[in-house]
Amino acid sequence: MTTTADLRTPALLVDVAALEANADAMAARRPGLSLRPHVKAFKSTRLARWLADRCGHTALCAATLGEVEGLAAAGLGHDVLLANETLDVDRLRSLAHRDDLRLTVAVDSDETLAAAVAAGVPEVLVDVDVGLPRCGCEPGEAPRLADAARAAGLMVRGVMGYEGQCQDWTEVERRRAEVERAMAVLAAAHAEVGGDVVSAGGTGTHALNEVATEIQAGSYLLMDTHYARLGDLPFTPALSVLATVVSARVRPGGWYVLDAGLKALAMDHGNPTAEVGEVFFCSDEHTTVLAEPELGVRVGDRVRLRPAHVDPTVAKHPRLHLVDGDEVVDVWPVDLRDW
Amino acid sequence: MTTTADLRTPALLVDVAALEANADAMAARRPGLSLRPHVKAFKSTRLARWLADRCGHTALCAATLGEVEGLAAAGLGHDVLLANETLDVDRLRSLAHRDDLRLTVAVDSDETLAAAVAAGVPEVLVDVDVGLPRCGCEPGEAPRLADAARAAGLMVRGVMGYEGQCQDWTEVERRRAEVERAMAVLAAAHAEVGGDVVSAGGTGTHALNEVATEIQAGSYLLMDTHYARLGDLPFTPALSVLATVVSARVRPGGWYVLDAGLKALAMDHGNPTAEVGEVFFCSDEHTTVLAEPELGVRVGDRVRLRPAHVDPTVAKHPRLHLVDGDEVVDVWPVDLRDW
Numbered sequence: 087m088t089t090t091a092d093l094r095t096p097a098l099l100v101d102v103a104a105l106e107a108n109a110d111a112m113a114a115r116r117p118g119l120s121l122r123p124h125v126k127a128f129k130s131t132r133l134a135r136w137l138a139d140r141c142g143h144t145a146l147c148a149a150t151l152g153e154v155e156g157l158a159a160a161g162l163g164h165d166v167l168l169a170n171e172t173l174d175v176d177r178l179r180s181l182a183h184r185d186d187l188r189l190t191v192a193v194d195s196d197e198t199l200a201a202a203v204a205a206g207v208p209e210v211l212v213d214v215d216v217g218l219p220r221c222g223c224e225p226g227e228a229p230r231l232a233d234a235a236r237a238a239g240l241m242v243r244g245v246m247g248y249e250g251q252c253q254d255w256t257e258v259e260r261r262r263a264e265v266e267r268a269m270a271v272l273a274a275a276h277a278e279v280g281g282d283v284v285s286a287g288g289t290g291t292h293a294l295n296e297v298a299t300e301i302q303a304g305s306y307l308l309m310d311t312h313y314a315r316l317g318d319l320p321f322t323p324a325l326s327v328l329a330t331v332v333s334a335r336v337r338p339g340g341w342y343v344l345d346a347g348l349k350a351l352a353m354d355h356g357n358p359t360a361e362v363g364e365v366f367f368c369s370d371e372h373t374t375v376l377a378e379p380e381l382g383v384r385v386g387d388r389v390r391l392r393p394a395h396v397d398p399t400v401a402k403h404p405r406l407h408l409v410d411g412d413e414v415v416d417v418w419p420v421d422l423r424d425w
Numbered sequence: 426m427t428t429t430a431d432l433r434t435p436a437l438l439v440d441v442a443a444l445e446a447n448a449d450a451m452a453a454r455r456p457g458l459s460l461r462p463h464v465k466a467f468k469s470t471r472l473a474r475w476l477a478d479r480c481g482h483t484a485l486c487a488a489t490l491g492e493v494e495g496l497a498a499a500g501l502g503h504d505v506l507l508a509n510e511t512l513d514v515d516r517l518r519s520l521a522h523r524d525d526l527r528l529t530v531a532v533d534s535d536e537t538l539a540a541a542v543a544a545g546v547p548e549v550l551v552d553v554d555v556g557l558p559r560c561g562c563e564p565g566e567a568p569r570l571a572d573a574a575r576a577a578g579l580m581v582r583g584v585m586g587y588e589g590q591c592q593d594w595t596e597v598e599r600r601r602a603e604v605e606r607a608m609a610v611l612a613a614a615h616a617e618v619g620g621d622v623v624s625a626g627g628t629g630t631h632a633l634n635e636v637a638t639e640i641q642a643g644s645y646l647l648m649d650t651h652y653a654r655l656g657d658l659p660f661t662p663a664l665s666v667l668a669t670v671v672s673a674r675v676r677p678g679g680w681y682v683l684d685a686g687l688k689a690l691a692m693d694h695g696n697p698t699a700e701v702g703e704v705f706f707c708s709d710e711h712t713t714v715l716a717e718p719e720l721g722v723r724v725g726d727r728v729r730l731r732p733a734h735v736d737p738t739v740a741k742h743p744r745l746h747l748v749d750g751d752e753v754v755d756v757w758p759v760d761l762r763d764w
Contacts, residue, residue, distance in 0.1 A: 094513065096764060126709055149710045170710065171671040172684070173725050174433065194672055197724040219705065220713050221672040221682050250708070332510040333533055333560040343560050345511070349740045350764075354692040354707070366558065368693070369589070370465055370736050371488045371509065374559050385536040386512050397709050401688045402741065404763050424743050425435060425689075 088414040090388060090407070095330040096346035098403045098420075099390065100308065102410050104324035106140075108307050111320040113141035115293060116301050122147045122167060122285060125422060127304025127397045129153070130406060131160035132418035137307070138162070147285075147302045151177045154189065156422045163187030167211065167285065169246060169302055171198045171221050178205035192246055194223040199235055209241040211285060214275045216247035216268035225271050229278040244281030247272035248302070253290035258318045262294045269297035289313055289321070310396040312355040325399065326390040327351055327358070328407075329373065334385050341366060342383045344373040346391060352398035358391040365391075427753040429727060429746070434669040435685035437742045437759075438729065439647065441749050443663035445479075447646050450659040452480035454632060455640050461486045461506060461624060464761060466643025466736045468492070469745060470499035471757035476646070477501070486624075486641045490516045493528065495761045502526030506550065506624065508585060508641055510537045510560050517544035531585050533562040538574055548580040550624060553614045555586035555607035564610050568617040583620030586611040587641070592629035597657045601633045608636035628652055628660070649735040651694040664738065665729040666690055666697070667746075668712065673724050680705060681722045683712040685730060691737035697730040704730075 090099065112121060118141070125134055126149035134157065138144045145165035148154045151174060157166050163184065168191040172178060181189050182205050192213040193199040202210055212231050215222030223231060232242045249268035255261040269286065276284050287301035290313060295301060305313055308325040329346035341363075348368040351358050357365045363377030373391060377383050393399040400406070401423055408416040429438065451460060457480070464473055465488035473496065477483045484504035487493045490513060496505050502523065507530040511517060520528050521544050531552040532538040541549055551570050554561030562570060571581045588607035594600040608625065615623050626640035629652060634640060644652055647664040668685035675681075680702075687707040690697045696704045702716030712730060716722050732738040739745070740762055747755040 094516070094764065170684075171682075173669055173671060177433070195724050198671065215674075219674075219680055220708065220711055224674070330512055332512060332537065335554075335558075335563070341558055343510075345509075348691070348693045349737050352687070352692075354687045369559065372559055385534050398688050425433065 089412045090328055090409060090414060091412070093328060093407060093414065095328055095388070096350040097328045098400065098406050099326045099328050099409045100406050101324045101326070102408050102415060104309070104322050105307060108309055108321045108324060109137055109141055112292065112303065112306050113143070118142040119145050120300055122300040122302050124149070124169070124302050124304030125153050125157065126150070127400070128308060129400055129420045129422035130418045131156055131162060131421055133307070133406070134162055135160070145300065147304070150425050151181070152425045153422045154181055158184055158187040161186065166190070168192060169285070171195070171213065173197060173201050175201050175205045178202065178207055182206040182208065190243055192221070193231060193235065194221050196234070199231060199238070202240065203238045207240070209243050210235050211243050211246040211283060212275070212279050214245050214247040214272055216249050216271045216286070217264070218248055218250040220250065222247060225275045228275040232279040242279060242281050244283030244285070245272055245276045245279050246285040247275070248286060248288070249291055249295070250288065253288050254312060254316065256316055261291065265291050265294045269295060273297050289319065290316060305396055308396040308400065310355070310394055311359050311392050312394050323392050325396050326392050327399070328388055328390055331383055331385050331387045331389060334383060336379050336384070338378060340379065341374050341376050344375065344389055344391065345371060347371045347373055350402055351391060351393050352395040352402070354398060355394035358393050361390050428751045429667055429748060429753060430751070432667060432746060432753065434667055434727070435689040436667045437739065437745050438665045438667050438748045439745050440663045441747050441754060443648070443661050444646060447648055447660045447663060448476060448480055451631065451642065451645050452482070457481040458484050459639055461639040461641050463488070463508070463641045463643030464492050464496065465489070466739070467646060468739050468759045468761035469757045470495055470501060470760055472646070472745070473501050474499070484639070486643070489764050490520070491764045492761045493520055493526070497523055497526040500525065505529070507531060508624070510534070510552065512536060512540050514540050514544045517541065517546055521545040521547065529582055531560070532570060532574065533560050535573070538570060538577070541579065542577045546579070548582050549574050550582050550585040550622060551614070551618050553584050553586040553611055555588050555610045555625070556603070557587055557589040559589065561586060564614045567614040571618040581618060581620050583622030583624070584611055584615045584618050585624040586614070587625060587627070588630055588634070589627065592627050593651060593655065595655055600630065604630050604633045608634060612636050628658065629655060644735055647735040647739065649694070649733055650698050650731050651733050662731050664735050665731050666738070668728055668730055670722060670724050670726040670728060673722060675718050675723070677717060679718065680713050680715050683714065683728055683730065684710060686710045686712055689741055690730060690732050691734040691741070693737065694733035697732050700729050
């Protein structure tokens with residue numbers, strides 16, 4: 087039996103019971119094809135396969151061409167949406183001609199539509215700006231883009247619009263109101279664009295979005311402290327970074343130091359949380375944790391850190407260790423890293 | 426000829442002229458073995474080899490066992506310091522028995538010394554706390570640890586102490602005063618510990634530290650906007666992330682969106698800087714940049730982003746593209762990633 091004591095540190099751990107509970111809680115609300123899991127959140131084809139088998143979520147969502155390529159190569163190309171814009175005609179073309187992939191790409195401009203046409207991509211969604219200043223066309227542009235796509239011989243499956251501006255708003259009624267406002271914009275665009283698909287949402291809004299035919303959520307599976315602070319989500323943190331105490335100042339006002347730092351933990355949503363003590367700061371390969379002597383932390387101990395943001399934390403690691411308590415029950419490669 | 430237009434994005438670019446100028450500016454102040462380049466800052470054995478050949482810095486510094494293993498495997502094991510504490514006896518032992526590696530490790534406790542002894546590591550430095558709340562023993566402990574190491578048959582090469590607390594202080598005289606204070610602590614410990622080596626310093630203090638026999642600097646080579654803001658360092662940013670404009674809202678108060686986000690750029694020191702416009706925010710795979718129409722940015726354009734912190738940015742990427750203007754003159758793997 088392999089235990090966490092046998093692992094080199096830092097190491098990514100996934101609590102299997104929490105993963106299963108998170109998957110099932112989402113599937114109860116969003117079964118089968120009403121959820122399009124976003125693989126950017128976990129970057130592992132083994133996890134995507136596990137989720138498809140367990141919950142019937144066989145249509146997937148990707149943020150990068152590398153993720154699409156990896157999903158197709160792993161036999162998960164049943165229905166993959168590149169929920170992002172790209173101008174890379176060469177890579178799109180080789181994807182568009184695979185027999186093992188049904189590819190749909192988001193377009194939000196004449197240029198991205200032209201790339202899809204040039205590459206021979208058969209199906210698109212029109213990506214509509216619903217309030218997050220990022221990708222997505224102005225809502226009034228959507229019908230024109232849909233017409234242009236159909237005129238070029240493409241199937242327009244519908245619309246997409248990510249209400250990312252409110253995913254992490256802590257007041258649930260304020261979040262709900264913004265989702266309604268954003269989805270009214272998307273529904274109006276959809277009425278003019280047509281197609282069967284309205285793709286939207288995320289972990290923070292999955293239960294509030296009544297317009298989307300499919301929710302694009304991924305972070306809920308591994309869950310992080312940032313989403314957990316919302317309080318109304320039925321998911322618990324499943325991801326942690328196992329680290330070793332490599333130095334300790336055991337005295338009043340003292341600290342201990344872990345061998346996992348900001349190269350192992352995403353910092354964009356703030357510091358990680360330690361099992362014991364209060365995180366003071368992270369540097370490249372260390373986290374300093376304030377801890378009084380009575381906490382009993384000693385050099386050589388193993389401590390788990392919970393990241394504030396799971397998606398970019400996973401992307402920093404080569405593999406996920408699935409654990410049941412301290413037993414390592416499986417190891418899944420993070421095979422969708424990089425681009 | 427390969428140009429940056431041929432690269433997939435996001436892609437890490439290294440401006441060769443800036444890299445050469447940075448290497449030479451440091452070597453003019455800290456020639457040969459008076460600098461121990463810290464490979465954690467660039468994680469590439471090709472770059473370490475280039476630097477050793479150009480400037481004679483053949484003694485190297487590493488933050489992880491994986492970096493030490495990679496340096497030895499690449500024939501760069503002439504004199505490698507693991508400037509960090511570890512309890513991993515198994516990995517230390519296989520390193521200690523390599524014929525192609527002279528390994529020195531930092532110790533700051535009975536436990537880390539015991540690991541070195543158990544692994545058969547022949548040489549150590551005593552790591553002393555000089556004011557950064559991280560690794561390093563209390564200064565008064567250093568002689569006892571040195572005695573214990575010698576009693577166990579190890580060679581004690583000297584001391585190490587990282588004045589990381591002031592590396593980025595913008596007032597140079599305040600920074601100088603703190604370096605002097607910290608190095609007085611280290612010099613006192615050295616007087617009791619003995620040995621030839623006083624290893625300390627970094628990019629921000631390399632010119633202020635008059636006690637260290639060798640400076641541990643690495644970030645100066647690729648340089649980032651955070652160090653550049655100090656104003657007194659003779660180094661210029663050499664690293665950028667090449668990205669493609671995948672969406673644009675060309676209107677007054679508009680923005681454009683790049684296909685490089687916080688998975689491609691370290692965020693711990695803040696947002697990156699764009700060549701054109703003002704960075705608004707980064708998300709997983711996107712950077713939104715505020716840009717008025719007269720800036721002329723269009724979908725499909727390529728834009729370079731300068732990271733605020735080079736070390737963890739490099740660690741997110743598989744390779745460095747060396748560029749002379751828009752020409753790609755070489756590609757070096759980031760072969761010291763992960764742990």
